[in-house]
Amino acid sequence: MAILELRNIYKTYNPTKEDKGEILDNINLSIEEGEFVAIVGFSGSGKTTLVNLINGLLKPTEGEVIFKGKPVEDTSHERGVIFQNYSLLPWLTVYQNIDMAIQEAFPKASKQEKDVRVKEHVEMVGLTHALNKYPKELSGGMRQRVSVARALSMNPEMIIMDEPLGALDALTRGNLQDEILKIWEVNKRTALLITNDVDEAMYMADRIIPLKPGPNATLGPEFKINIERPRNKTALNDNEEYKKTRLEIIEYLMDLGEQQAAKSTSSYELPDLQPKDFRWDAN
Numbered sequence: 001m002a003i004l005e006l007r008n009i010y011k012t013y014n015p016t017k018e019d020k021g022e023i024l025d026n027i028n029l030s031i032e033e034g035e036f037v038a039i040v041g042f043s044g045s046g047k048t049t050l051v052n053l054i055n056g057l058l059k060p061t062e063g064e065v066i067f068k069g070k071p072v073e074d075t076s077h078e079r080g081v082i083f084q085n086y087s088l089l090p091w092l093t094v095y096q097n098i099d100m101a102i103q104e105a106f107p108k109a110s111k112q113e114k115d116v117r118v119k120e121h122v123e124m125v126g127l128t129h130a131l132n133k134y135p136k137e138l139s140g141g142m143r144q145r146v147s148v149a150r151a152l153s154m155n156p157e158m159i160i161m162d163e164p165l166g167a168l169d170a171l172t173r174g175n176l177q178d179e180i181l182k183i184w185e186v187n188k189r190t191a192l193l194i195t196n197d198v199d200e201a202m203y204m205a206d207r208i209i210p211l212k213p214g215p216n217a218t219l220g221p222e223f224k225i226n227i228e229r230p231r232n233k234t235a236l237n238d239n240e241e242y243k244k245t246r247l248e249i250i251e252y253l254m255d256l257g258e259q260q261a262a263k264s265t266s267s268y269e270l271p272d273l274q275p276k277d278f279r280w281d282a283n
């Protein structure tokens with residue numbers, strides 16, 4: 001059963017102006033319960049706008065976002081978002097940041113239940129030693145771990161990730177990818193990852209859907225990643241299916257980039273593409 005459906009989404013931030021600045025157009029997507037879907041997009045193509053529409057922070061100009069059969073009207077702890085920029089409250093400790101989220105999702109839980117839940121999730125991301133630290137005392141990787149713990153502590157049915165690991169070094173990024181995958185598999189959640197990293201998308205997702213460059217960005221054809229889980233980064237480099245699909249995706253994105261460059265006088269950035277013969281070393 002589809003847990004999330006995007007139906008004919010059109011989004012502009014200036015509906016009344018002559019130059020409407022259309023961001024997204026004709027976005028249609030259906031995500032099944034338990035799936036892990038990645039959307040790979042060009043910089044500035046409208047990825048965050050799409051996340052905010054799904055999350056309920058924004059409303060589509062036209063079309064509908066349907067979650068569990070009902071139109072999304074507002075944010076909800078059923079959809080946990082892990083943002084690009086950690087978004088922790090700087091005046092609260094790790095414990096307090098997570099406690100606040102739990103308070104919102106489980107207002108009737110007792111103090112002790114909430115305490116157990118905070119500690120359980122902090123432990124899940126290996127930060128028990130930093131429970132009483134403030135965000136400024138943590139590294140980027142640790143802050144992002146807190147964001148992951150906070151999103152998951154609300155027990156969301158769907159985890160939505162907006163380029164959550166972009167700012168991290170390769171080792172921390174690899175470790176967090178594995179942690180997120182573990183949590184997704186063990187808890188049988190649905191996940192949507194927005195990224196500009198094709199390899200990250202291929203390692204984590206069941207299907208990859210490109211978001212074409214805007215204005216009027218729309219979704220491209222999906223690429224299925226038919227590779228058994230758990231996936232092993234070293235083995236993936238020699239997996240024929242992986243190599244073939246990776247090449248298809250990269251060629252598709254490069255073609256899109258070239259078409260866009262021919263149309264546009266302004267410069268823009270491609271997704272994080274690596275040369276076709278690049279080998280991804282395991283961490």
Ligand SMILES: Nc1ncnc2c1ncn2[C@@H]1O[C@H](COP(=O)(O)OP(=O)(O)OP(=O)(O)O)[C@@H](O)[C@H]1O
Pocket residue numbers: 013023041042043044045046047048049050
């Ligand atoms: N509140 C807003 N009002 C007007 N325009 C906006 C607003 N938010 C975003 N935009 C514009 O919408 C377009 C898409 O922005 P968005 O942040 O969704 O893209 P993105 O793919 O997430 O970008 P990046 O890869 O840089 O994070 C950009 O041209 C941006 O300037």
